[in-house]
Amino acid sequence: MAQIRIHRPGPLTTVQDRGRFGFQALGIPTAGAADGFSFRLGNRLLGNPDGAAALEYWVIGPEVEALDAPVRLALAAGGGTLTRANGDRLALPAWRTVTLFPGDRIALGPTVGGAAGYACFAGGVDVAPVMGSRSTYVRAKLGGFAGRALKTGDVLPVGVEVEAAGGERALSESPVDGEGPFRVVLGPQDDRFDDAGVERFFTEIYKISPQSDRMGKRLVGPPLTFAPGRGGADIVSDGMVAGAIQVPGSGEPIIMLADRATVGGYAKIGAVISADLPRFARLKPMMEVTFARVSVAEAEAAAQAFEMRLAELAAAAVALD
Amino acid sequence: MSIDPTIKSLGDTALSIEYGEAIDPAVNAQVMALYAALEAARAENALTGVVETVPSFRALAVHYDPLRIDRGELVERLRPWIATARPDVRSGRAWALPACYEGADLAPDLGEVAAATGLTPEEVVARHTGVEYPVYILGFVPGFAYLGGVPEALRLPRRTSPRTAVPAGSVAIAGEMTGVYPLESPGGWHLLGRCPVPMFDPGREPPVFLAPGDTVRFAAISRAEYDSLRTAAETGGFDVSILRAGG
Numbered sequence: 001m002a003q004i005r006i007h008r009p010g011p012l013t014t015v016q017d018r019g020r021f022g023f024q025a026l027g028i029p030t031a032g033a034a035d036g037f038s039f040r041l042g043n044r045l046l047g048n049p050d051g052a053a054a055l056e057y058w059v060i061g062p063e064v065e066a067l068d069a070p071v072r073l074a075l076a077a078g079g080g081t082l083t084r085a086n087g088d089r090l091a092l093p094a095w096r097t098v099t100l101f102p103g104d105r106i107a108l109g110p111t112v113g114g115a116a117g118y119a120c121f122a123g124g125v126d127v128a129p130v131m132g133s134r135s136t137y138v139r140a141k142l143g144g145f146a147g148r149a150l151k152t153g154d155v156l157p158v159g160v161e162v163e164a165a166g167g168e169r170a171l172s173e174s175p176v177d178g179e180g181p182f183r184v185v186l187g188p189q190d191d192r193f194d195d196a197g198v199e200r201f202f203t204e205i206y207k208i209s210p211q212s213d214r215m216g217k218r219l220v221g222p223p224l225t226f227a228p229g230r231g232g233a234d235i236v237s238d239g240m241v242a243g244a245i246q247v248p249g250s251g252e253p254i255i256m257l258a259d260r261a262t263v264g265g266y267a268k269i270g271a272v273i274s275a276d277l278p279r280f281a282r283l284k285p286m287m288e289v290t291f292a293r294v295s296v297a298e299a300e301a302a303a304q305a306f307e308m309r310l311a312e313l314a315a316a317a318v319a320l321d
Numbered sequence: 322m323s324i325d326p327t328i329k330s331l332g333d334t335a336l337s338i339e340y341g342e343a344i345d346p347a348v349n350a351q352v353m354a355l356y357a358a359l360e361a362a363r364a365e366n367a368l369t370g371v372v373e374t375v376p377s378f379r380a381l382a383v384h385y386d387p388l389r390i391d392r393g394e395l396v397e398r399l400r401p402w403i404a405t406a407r408p409d410v411r412s413g414r415a416w417a418l419p420a421c422y423e424g425a426d427l428a429p430d431l432g433e434v435a436a437a438t439g440l441t442p443e444e445v446v447a448r449h450t451g452v453e454y455p456v457y458i459l460g461f462v463p464g465f466a467y468l469g470g471v472p473e474a475l476r477l478p479r480r481t482s483p484r485t486a487v488p489a490g491s492v493a494i495a496g497e498m499t500g501v502y503p504l505e506s507p508g509g510w511h512l513l514g515r516c517p518v519p520m521f522d523p524g525r526e527p528p529v530f531l532a533p534g535d536t537v538r539f540a541a542i543s544r545a546e547y548d549s550l551r552t553a554a555e556t557g558g559f560d561v562s563i564l565r566a567g568g
Contacts, residue, residue: 027459188329239382263460271332299333
């Protein structure tokens with residue numbers, strides 16, 4: 001079993017897989033990789049299953065050292081600076097694989113194109129699954145490595161041993177999973193808002209607030225307005241999905257992400273569709289966004305197109321040597 | 322009698338099957354009946370593409386994979402269960418949770434609640450322990466069970482200024498709800514006492530032992546009993562099955 005040691009951890013580096021499903025009825029959030037596109041594409045560069053656990057970082061990643069055996073990783077959505085055991089240094093771009101031999105180190109980041117980056121490992125990060133998942137949910141100290149963000153000195157097992165050299169792969173250009181307005185399916189509480197409020201959401205420009213994290217992103221912009229006599233912002237709590245757009249009494253929307261609670265008590269005007277959620281989740285603070293209304297059928301077609309795009313990009317990866 | 326639900330979309334990955342807008346035992350019973358029926362169907366692999374179902378007070382969220390089933394097909398698939406799911410006699414388990422209602426550290430708001438309700442602290446405890454509470458839902462943080470049906474005399478609005486850190490194990494009330502905080506977390510409920518048994522423990526099987534549809538009654542214990550149960554819980558020598566009432 002190969003192992004890695006963390007040197008500088010970065011501001012928030014956690015072990016994540018596709019999430020912990022099946023326990024939301026017990027109040028346990030799914031957690032999981034925030035940007036499912038970068039996470040899955042990184043795994044595919046290595047020939048891993050889509051759900052292999054990876055290290056997720058935000059803007060600046062950890063410095064990772066291979067300990068006793070070679071370790072192959074994919075640099076997803078962020079490059080890195082490689083320092084070989086003999087002192088040779090090499091800057092590596094994002095979207096390629098690299099093999100670390102014992103004593104080699106790579107400082108990951110900064111991210112490109114967004115705030116979320118992933119280091120995927122051949123065979124995955126092999127921490128013990130908790131309730132069927134290796135994802136870290138920091139608020140409850142659940143899963144991942146000791147239920148917390150990584151620290152200097154942590155040693156983690158990683159999946160398979162790799163052959164000595166060769167076999168590195170890379171994308172020939174930066175992958176794009178979509179652009180333009182973020183598509184939204186209305187509901188379930190869109191009837192709480194007045195027509196002007198709904199219209200405003202789909203015409204105004206919003207900014208991503210710095211008060212954003214893995215739980216959700218707040219939007220700064222023109223507040224949405226509620227229709228009189230329809231109950232306002234507070235609802236009796238009901239179910240939640242990643243992408244759900246909650247609107248508290250202030251009228252400023254909050255879009256829920258991987259670490260969202262399982263239920264919520266604010267009116268939801270709609271939800272960002274699954275195909276657009278990865279690129280939403282990686283947005284940096286102060287970036288500007290707009291939203292467009294689509295039907296469920298359009299969202300379903302977009303979900304299929306997203307899978308096709310991911311498969312095409314992975315298939316277009318080229319051998320480096 | 323049954324209520325016809327409204328089916329709404331939660332994006333392209335979930336449906337919200339809504340039986341009402343308010344907290345109402347009859348509405349919740351319908352939600353729980355459909356939850357039980359769909360989970361039984363899922364256990365027999367009869368609901369392809371459904372990832373999980375999550376009950377709340379008044380709605381059931383059905384999470385699905387849009388790559389495996391589309392909304393229209395899923396709604397058709399669900400219709401027979403929606404048409405036949407009937408609230409039954411509660412099939413949940415009954416639990417007796419120990420709680421210590423003593424001391425400013427374990428019961429910081431007992432005096433204020435007594436003053437606000439015009440009762441003595443002993444009367445507050447007697448009323449809080451005198452009722453069997455249904456578990457409506459779990460949510461907010463892992464293992465937080467919303468227990469409904471707090472006696473009228475104890476119903477108070479939330480604290481005007483929420484605490485930034487409520488200790489794990491705090492037994493609290495707000496409005497018609499009561500519950501036990503599983504983890505240290507922010508909170509605006511009134512803290513009446515402390516339960517020594519962890520509501521959430523990822524190292525325990527199961528990590529969360531209360532489930533929607535169960536019922537809970539609180540049993541007042543002394544500080545000495547609290548300390549000894551706390552020690553047992555911390556050293557892993559505590560089996561939650563002994564908390565099953567009448568079982």
